[in-house]
């Protein structure tokens with residue numbers, strides 16, 4: 001939705017500092033609100049001023065027209081008030097209308113419309129992340145900036161989920177235009193909010209894992225890196241609802257190793273991965289990344305070192321363009337200017353998505369999104385790359401191309417996968433997780449060659465696949 005509200009451009013209005021535009025918009029709205037409702041000339045002047053800003057911003061009236069529909073509730077209220085108001089009444093075309101009700105309706109309609117137009121003008125000429133940066137520069141309380149950031153993404157999530165559910169309903173013979181489908185529509189709205197809440201939470205986790213923080217964090221320190229890339233000792237964790245997902249995981253990974261994390265559904269693989277850069281925590285045990293303990297004081301540095309590519313690329317992508325999404329992580333880690341541009345270009349080139357830099361991630365195919373999601377993490381230049389189901393939903397060619405990209409990286413890699421041939425191709429070593437513990441650890445070929453071990457943990461090689 002934020003992409004739908006923002007209309008990229010290069011006008012003087014677009015180039016104005018976002019904090020200046022935010023202050024101007026707030027002042028404009030306050031002036032509108034304080035204007036006496038009988039000062040009709042003033043409302044006309046406001047409208048002219050807004051029109052002048054549109055002209056300078058080169059945003060046509062047609063761009064605003066459909067979006068102005070969000071003020072529909074104001075219009076309905078303004079329409080009802082003249083009929084329900086009390087006090088002196090007059091006849092208009094044979095209908096009795098309350099004078100004070102009509103004035104109240106006009107007041108709401110005029111001020112509501114102007115307020116909405118000012119907000120739309122701000123949103124149309126300022127990219128969402130610039131708006132958030134502007135709020136930050138205005139020293140808005142961090143909690144408000146956090147809420148605004150998440151509201152933007154949440155709005156987008158709700159719209160995307162609604163579209164998907166609508167398509168799914170129509171494809172099963174439902175026609176949401178008909179009134180008798182209202183019951184199904186209402187149930188759909190309930191499901192929509194639950195689903196979008198879940199996704200909103202996952203998006204939040206993905207943002208946090210790329211160094212996003214609502215509160216200013218200390219500069220990233222770069223302590224000397226010593227020892228193995230990763231050491232995990234007796235890691236145990238229960239979710240807030242009491243469900244124990246990890247029961248004491250032990251793992252040691254040397255630098256440059258590529259390790260597959262295998263295991264049946266619900267084994268605890270994703271829960272484990274989310275601990276590696278402190279997105280989940282609060283259990284017991286110890287994790288060290290290149291000698292640095294994963295604990296609150298080190299989280300920024302840990303998240304720079306450990307990049308997690310989430311299972312669903314839609315959780316990872318939330319900005320209007322691919323380029324902005326790829327720049328999100330490094331920006332959080334303090335990279336800017338030419339270095340930032342170079343990182344973004346290099347990450348997009350590594351995954352073969354340079355051409356898509358200025359497209360909306362929402363308009364890409366599943367395979368392309370997966371590659372961009374990988375680029376968003378590569379741009380952070382992590383020492384350890386954690387991939388959750390990288391080959392899921394990929395067509396064979398995209399799957400092979402992704403394998404080539406991954407084989408070309410020299411980072412330490414942990415790859416959670418159900419795709420056993422992919423594990424065999426990419427990872428010399430595998431760990432098998434089940435019931436929240438590591439049940440086997442060794443060369444991938446040995447683990448995949450042990451049919452009994454695989455069967456005990458609900459794993460099997462695909463039909464026709466042979467280990468050479």
Ligand SMILES: Nc1ncnc2c1ncn2[C@@H]1O[C@H](COP(=O)(O)OP(=O)(O)OP(=O)(O)O)[C@@H](O)[C@H]1O
Pocket residue numbers: 239240241243244245263264265266267268269270271272
């Ligand atoms: N937010 C949550 N709250 C409570 N329990 C959860 C939550 N997320 C996961 N679990 C539970 O924790 C256990 C481990 O889940 P996890 O997602 O880590 O498994 P997984 O090995 O990644 O599974 P899959 O292969 O299906 O992705 C499961 O039993 C799951 O139901």
